[in-house]
Amino acid sequence: MIGVPIRRLGQLAVSAQGLGCMGMSHAYGEADDAQSIATVHHAIGLGVNFLDTADFYGAGHNEQLVGRAVAGRRDDVVIATKFGFANRLGEPTLIRGDAAYVRQACEASLRRLDVDHIDLYYQHRVDPTVPIEETAGAMAELVTEGKVRHLGLSEASAATIRRAHAVHPIAALQSEWSLWTRDIESDIAPVCAELGIGIVPFSPLGRGFLTGRYNSVDELAADDMRRRQPRFADGNIEQNLAIVAKLTELASAKGVSAGQLALAWVLHRGEDVVPIPGTRRTRNLEENVGALAVELSTEDVEAIEAAAPAERVAGPRYDETSLGFVNG
Template structure:
């Protein structure tokens, strides 16, 4: 495999594709730490420089795992982590963006990661009870102190992004973006490009569904969050399998997988886009990275856009949706 090209998130240079580490600890069933550490290290060997985690994933376990994986290789990695979910996996969800929590969360993440600074520090979700100016001001103080290098937001609205960027430069906006989740294209992407903010799509493979590997909700292990998401519900699932069928047919004509095709579509959204597909397995990592070399024609994009228009179901349940586009 050729060396991975780089892209810019604001003034932060990273590999054109990062590695999402969430699923190694959270959301998708039982984890295997040794397997995950090996996958992270293989990613570094192949030239992936950005690793994405959060204090929420596995109630801190994921940051500890990433810290273990990068031990001795810190200078090869752009460490991106997030804060904001104050009660981890407790109910109901509590989002905190107050200055005290910003400082405490950062110290906890530094300790778990075993690093002296965080390269890219995101507000995981916007706290509706705290002005974004207060949160970003506290985050900017972390930059001044050398604990953080660059700031980011996740699932923020266009208006919030503008207000945040006026307090301190925002390097990256992380939101869900894929062939079956395109709401950021209306307002958020244009604002980011106007302000020079990079875009980091999570779940670029539609939580793995766009790979074609999952044909029913029973494909997911007990405890897998996808079992409760509307797009995998009976009725919606059948319609979405038809979308996957379109991807599989076009991918077959190119000699690639449906997942590589879906990921290539995200990679083609612009030179300021750095998707972070997640996986625990080295073979999936290598398949994902191969999507960087896939070329798409104008006709291909028409076919893919037509398939995307047929997606059925919301991406989250009603409660979870209240925390996006904040």
């Protein structure tokens, strides 16, 4: 297995690939804590030290799980978590970014993680009712107090990123970025590059779809959130499967998996890009880490993008309600 190199998100050094922990508690079927903790331990052993969670995932369960997994190994990992979904099990969705809530959420995350500081603290979604300057200012106070080391935003617009960065340096932006979700490339990614902000792509494998493992939602657990997402719906999934078939052909020619090729494409976006593919299985983790060894030529990149052109992806990445909370 290739050694995992280091990349930088602003001034924060992390492994070039992280581990998204959401699916260990949330959205993708029944949890298996023992299996998930074993996967976290295996990731650390491989050199993947960047662990991503949020208070939203499993209504706090995921932070507790990560805390248990890193107990006694705190110095070996970089922990990122997020706040913002104030009614994690409530409807309709309530996003809060007011100063009082920022502090309340951070204290709660520290308790669940059972740590004395958070390495990277993101605002999970931008609160449209609160000026970003107030939110970033409250987050900056947490840095001054030593409870947080670095600040991040998630699914924020270019304008919001600029305003937040003017209050306190933003180390990282976490947004969806993959071969089938490329909307940050036009204006958001360039602003991050200009300001020295790293990008942490979530769902770099298209929620697992780009691995080629799924041909129908019938293969997913009954409570898997992908059953309700437009790109997995009848009428869209067939067109998207055709894209994956072409990626699989290219991957086979290079002697790698479709997932590794898709991840390598994301890693190729820049030295300040750190994808966080999620899994709770060690075999998938090892396959993902193997993408770090995949070298892409200019011709390879052109062939990949020709096989998976953004305009050919069928369906939006979220339903209409969820899309209302992105790029705020």
